[in-house]
Each structure stands twice: as structure tokens, then as C-alpha cells.
Amino acid sequence: MSLHYVAVGWNRQKKIYDSILAGSLTLYLALFALLGSLVHPNATIETLLIRGFGTAAFLLLHVILCIGPLARLDRRFLPLLYNRRHLGVTMFLLALTHGVFSIVQFHAQGDENPLASIFLANRRYASLADFPFQPLGFFALLILFLMASTSHDFWLRNLTAPVWKRLHMMVYAAYGLLVAHVTLGALQSERSPVLAVLLGIGMACVLSLHLAAAAKERRVDERQPATGGDGFVEVCAVEKIPLNRAVTVSLGGERVAVFRYDGKVSALSNVCQHQNGPLGEGRIVDGCVTCPWHGYQYLPDCGAAPPPFTEKVPTFRTRVVDGKVYVHPKPFPAGTRCEPARIDGNVQEVAV
Amino acid sequence: MTAAVHIFVWAFTAYLAAGFVFAVLFVIFGAQRIDSQAPGSTLGFRAIVIPGATALWPLLLARWTRGVGDPPGERNAHRNSSLREV
Numbered sequence: 001m002s003l004h005y006v007a008v009g010w011n012r013q014k015k016i017y018d019s020i021l022a023g024s025l026t027l028y029l030a031l032f033a034l035l036g037s038l039v040h041p042n043a044t045i046e047t048l049l050i051r052g053f054g055t056a057a058f059l060l061l062h063v064i065l066c067i068g069p070l071a072r073l074d075r076r077f078l079p080l081l082y083n084r085r086h087l088g089v090t091m092f093l094l095a096l097t098h099g100v101f102s103i104v105q106f107h108a109q110g111d112e113n114p115l116a117s118i119f120l121a122n123r124r125y126a127s128l129a130d131f132p133f134q135p136l137g138f139f140a141l142l143i144l145f146l147m148a149s150t151s152h153d154f155w156l157r158n159l160t161a162p163v164w165k166r167l168h169m170m171v172y173a174a175y176g177l178l179v180a181h182v183t184l185g186a187l188q189s190e191r192s193p194v195l196a197v198l199l200g201i202g203m204a205c206v207l208s209l210h211l212a213a214a215a216k217e218r219r220v221d222e223r224q225p226a227t228g229g230d231g232f233v234e235v236c237a238v239e240k241i242p243l244n245r246a247v248t249v250s251l252g253g254e255r256v257a258v259f260r261y262d263g264k265v266s267a268l269s270n271v272c273q274h275q276n277g278p279l280g281e282g283r284i285v286d287g288c289v290t291c292p293w294h295g296y297q298y299l300p301d302c303g304a305a306p307p308p309f310t311e312k313v314p315t316f317r318t319r320v321v322d323g324k325v326y327v328h329p330k331p332f333p334a335g336t337r338c339e340p341a342r343i344d345g346n347v348q349e350v351a352v
Numbered sequence: 353m354t355a356a357v358h359i360f361v362w363a364f365t366a367y368l369a370a371g372f373v374f375a376v377l378f379v380i381f382g383a384q385r386i387d388s389q390a391p392g393s394t395l396g397f398r399a400i401v402i403p404g405a406t407a408l409w410p411l412l413l414a415r416w417t418r419g420v421g422d423p424p425g426e427r428n429a430h431r432n433s434s435l436r437e438v
Contacts (some may be wrong), residue, residue: 004389004390004393005389005390006393107406113363115361116358117355119360149403149407150402150404154383154390154400154404155404157389158386158423160425253430254428254430269431273426314434331434
């Protein structure tokens, strides 16, 4: 959380994260060049660099695509999500290096404009075996550029999180284009099945993790709470909400996070204003609901970030009757204070 | 096909060139006009916004010329519902 923009909001965790990333990529590229020169002694250094940066970018894209569903399935992966935007920008820079080297190597020597040459050098668009795969990589790189260049919080705030997220969902289009780029390109000239098997494993991982995460999310949203005559809906027994944590319930087309803390219950819209992270999967830290993705904080009774910050989320009326928690599905405007429901008596704590 | 590709490449290059010129002006003069968090921001922030402003310059130009003082409010089911009368 910040009142003014900075280029990169460095902190200790981000520095560790980025150091591991830089070290891993350096090691990967060095090993790729070493092994590549041993397996393909006739390959030029330019070719090894093009392949090395291309495979590193594609591998990192798989990691990036797997982090989201992994974090949905198991909270232990949440730290990887924290700095995923740095992974995305790094992946774009690797892909850009691959693209620039390829254009210089294959399209900059003739009379044709190098960009036009990408589309015109091979015109066998009707052939599957000889399909011009480079335009696919070009369009994928354009999408990755759009995503990397809008990754800063300035864009998140100015496009608003829902629009920003839809823009960044284009990563799946880029992934599809890159799978076709690799399948119609590198795989066509490859005699060993290793690359094809690795690509198959990568696609299977991405697909299966997304399906598993989607199934888990669907189960949460399918739970239909019972509605009482006064409009309040029953959410759960008080003891089902762990202390300083939340239970989520789908109400009014979106999830509501119902928190228990200090003998009280408050309900907020589950959608963090920063990057639409799931507030209900966060905890109450220092008296504030804390988003598990990037640590944005909100006061539980009013859904507003503590001053001087300005983020706000809608709030809901709550009530506790006979040990059961009820929430009214009509939200109040973001930042509106709602009197928390008091819990009478002791609550048997559940292990988290 | 050759003509279509050349038109595409020309339009693409022209769009990015115009966008880059706009982006430089925007980060110097425009960012603080459309976003209250931009005044007082670092030089690094302004440099890092240039590629995105180059890509999305029509959007920023429209907002800048309309004199919008702050980003639009977020819309989702709860926020929309909270603003409707019962």
C-alpha cells in the first residue's frame, strides 16, 4: 500500500524472490548453452541464445500459469503469488530477447522490412507441416508486451482491477499461440521426442491444475444459504469461523467474507480493491482484514483501509442468533461502517 | 498479401511512434492530471509507465483531454448493488 507511485515497491521478500529468479535463470541459460554446445556442436552461439531464451520464457510461462491454481488449491503456494508480476515481466523480457535475436538472425539480412519479413518470408499458410510459425510468436509477444507494460499499480488503478484482470487473462491466448508456435516450429525439425513429451507434460500440468482449482471454486459457490423472512441469510455456526479468519459465502453475485474477531462478527465483500484478491482467505492482522495476495488492509467494521490509505470495499449487516451467523445480502457502499454483531458466550475454537 | 502486410507494418509502426511521443509528454505533464497518486511520484515510476502509455495512448489521451481528475471507480456485483436503492 502506498500513497505515491514508485517504480518498484521493493521489500525484503521481493528482493529474495527476485534474487532466486535471477539466479535460477542465469543457471538455466548457462546449462542450456553448455549442454546445447555438447549435443549440437555445429550450432552457432546465436542459435543457442535464441533457443535458450525462448525455452526459458516458455518454461517460466508454465510456472506463472500454474501459480494461480496452485495457490487456490493450497495456501502454501501463496508466497509465489505475491510477486508473480515480476515473473511476468521477466518472462516478457526473455521472450523479447528471443524475438529480437530471431528477427536479427532470420529477417534483418534482406531487402524486406524485418517486421514485414516475419509474415512474408514463408507464405505456406495452407500447409500444416510448413506453416509460418513466426507470426504466431510475434502476436504472442505483442500480448505479453501489453501485459508486462501494464503490470504497474498505476495501470491497475487507472484501468480498475476488473478491467485489468480481463486484460491480463489474455495470457491464455498468448499461451495458445506459443504452443502453436513451438509445435509448428521447433517440434517440426526435432527428431528426438523429448521436446514433444516435455510440451505435453507442461500442457497437462497447466490444464489439470486449472480444472482442479475451478472444481474447488465451484463447490464454494454452489452452497446456497437459507434465507430468513427478514432478508438475512444463515451463513454458518459461529464456531465454524476460525478466530481472526473468515468463512466465505456467495451472496448477490459475488462472495462475502464473514470474519470473527474480538468477540464480534463483520462481513465484507470478498474482493480486494487492489487486485481483486480473496479477502476471505486472509487474516485479521493488527486489527485489519489483510489480503493474502499483497497485504492490502481494511478495517473489518467499515471496509475502509486505515488512514491515510484510501481503498474501500462494500460492507454487510451481520447478526448472531443462537450461535448462528446471519448476513444481509444487500451491500452498503464501500467504506460504510456496519455495527459488528456481538457474540454472546464462549466459542469453541477450531483448528485452522 | 504483400500489400496488406506492408499496410499493417506501417500502421503498427506509426501507432507505436505516435504513442511513444505521447507517452513522454504524458509522464511529464499528464499523469498527475488524471491520477491523484501520481504527483510527487518518482522518476523511475514515470519511466516504467512509458511502455504502457505507448501501447494504450488513445485511452490516456481521451482521459487527459476530458480533464478527468482521478481514475474511474471499480465496478463489480457488490459495488453496483450497493449503489442501487432498495
